[in-house]
Amino acid sequence: MSGRRLLEVEDLNVSFATSRGSLQAVQGVSLTLDQGKTLGIVGESGSGKTVLSRAIMGLLPRASTTQTGSVRYDGTEILNAPNDQLRKLWSTHIAMIFQDPMTSLNPVQRIGNQITEPLRIHLKLSKDEAKETALSLLMQVGIPSPVERYDAYPFQLSGGMRQRVMIAIALACAPRLLMADEPTTGLDVTVQAQILDLLGKLQHDRDMAMVLVTHDLGVVATRTDEIIVMYAGNVVERAPTNVLFKSMAMPYTEALLQSMPRIADPSHTRLKAIEGRPPDLLHPPAGCPFAPRCPYVQSRCWEEKPPLVEAAPGHSYACWYPLTAAERPGPASSSEPSDSSSDGSSSSDGSDGTDGSAPSGRTGQSEPTETVQA
């Protein structure tokens, strides 16, 4: 543990009251994040990533949601905290970058105004000081000729520029925790990499903690310290990044990885999509939520929901029949530099060795139960 524990989420549940009943958008999520570290939250659309990040921020509408559990920022409980208390944290301690840079800037306010506003409210800077800081922020996020852009309106900037401005606004008051909710979804691929690299650099410069929410495993692969995979509002796998890519245990994680196009594949290779749809969260299934779409599904998966268990230090997953070493997708491990060690030499793989040593155990139920107890 290099830095301080900044964020601690314990058993967070979020449900929305809808006309058809209560919708469990986030179920029993726990996570921790230390200063200077990056946590990736991965999952497909509707898996609850955005709701989770907004619940942590305290941005969900209070009237229509029920939020239970605990969210502690730097030791202080902030879940369901009054807006007045949160306002002191927002921007100066926790800031957020939103998904779509096209809609997240006020169309009728000049860029400069939008950056200097939080500076003037929270840091009580004078007009000139705020402008100076804003210009240096624009410079830091790589906006050419910041003096000109300072007086521009959002529609005069490209998508990538706007996302840079969003980042500048989020970083204006030097937050210690940055929530990036799919910061590159609205941008094209070349700009995506630029923005992510920029975020990584700024995070490193400022020793800031970051939560990177995305649906793209490729985005988080090289940029995070730990990854949480979410499915249907549940955390289904959680592991340090290198461990996850080496020894993923949850078939859903595998499916996510396989659904990404790979540059090494021959052209015209069919993309492997995940069949089916995520379950209806108004009527969550009794068993594993991924069971209907899982290629390895067995009878137990339909009946009992697998708990999230820590199989190895730092690596937890919710699966009755986790993937064995033989079943893990080859290209994933080959994309990792240390693929030769994934045979079982590393400590994390040692625990998975229990599964790997008994591939036939997948059909029986005794082996995974042992893993649960371990």
Place this chain on the structure above:
Amino acid sequence: MSSVVTDDLAEIKEEIAAEEAADPTRKKLGWLFWVCASFIVLVALLATFASLLPLPNPDLGNYSSVQNGGPSWSHWLGTDDLYRDILSRLIYGARISLVVGFGGALIGLVLGGIPAMYSAYRRGRVDTVLNTTSYVFLAFPAIVAVIAIVSFWGHALWKITLIIGLFAAPLIYRIVRASTLSYASRDFVLAAKALGASDTRILAREILPNIMPTIVSFGLIAVATIIVLEGSLAFLGLSVEPPTPSWGNMLNEGASLLTGAKGQTNPWLVIFPATAMFLLLFCLNVVADKLRAYFDVTEIKL
């Protein structure tokens, strides 16, 4: 070094300005807007400084002049049956129309607009109550209600303005609420909230500038509508007491001479106030429409 940079900057700015000037697709308000806006300003200036102008007393006729005279050099727009100068009455009458029109719209905007923004942004019970109340008010025929109240409360200018403003409020409430709602859930509002902005600040800095074009153009149309409403009241003799002129009561008085019931006919008594009112309403509507088009983001040039 630095002077070179600033020189470059100045050059770039000049180039941009030149490009913009040469761009034929650039949005313009157009000559009609400027003509109409000038007319409104002219009427407002004349009404404001009426007492400084060399005009005869609008309430007291000069009995040595012609009765019911047509336009002439001494009375440009003629005189009425009480020997009063019509131009003078028209200019003083504009005061009533403008005060009731702009005052009523302003009262409506304050009473309807501010609660609308809060209720649309915060939602909840207050919103439900205000929303329902606005429907109840709108279900009431405003002109009948205004006539009823004015006839027992009195005809003072401020009372008429206040009552009309009150009845304009629910309509303005609906318009402002609808446009606030369409912005309240936008990402940039949430982003501002996540930056720690207070509700009032979000309403004033994030939402208000976005709905301002709607408010301005609808506000001007409300002014026009209220001027007509005041005219109707005056025509029924329910606006300011005679002899104080207002365009509506001038029409009322003129109408009785139109048919020649008293043996005389003088169509000018009706033509001039009606034309004045028509021109003012036309100009208000043109200005409102041109402003809306000018600020409309969906009609953005490509």
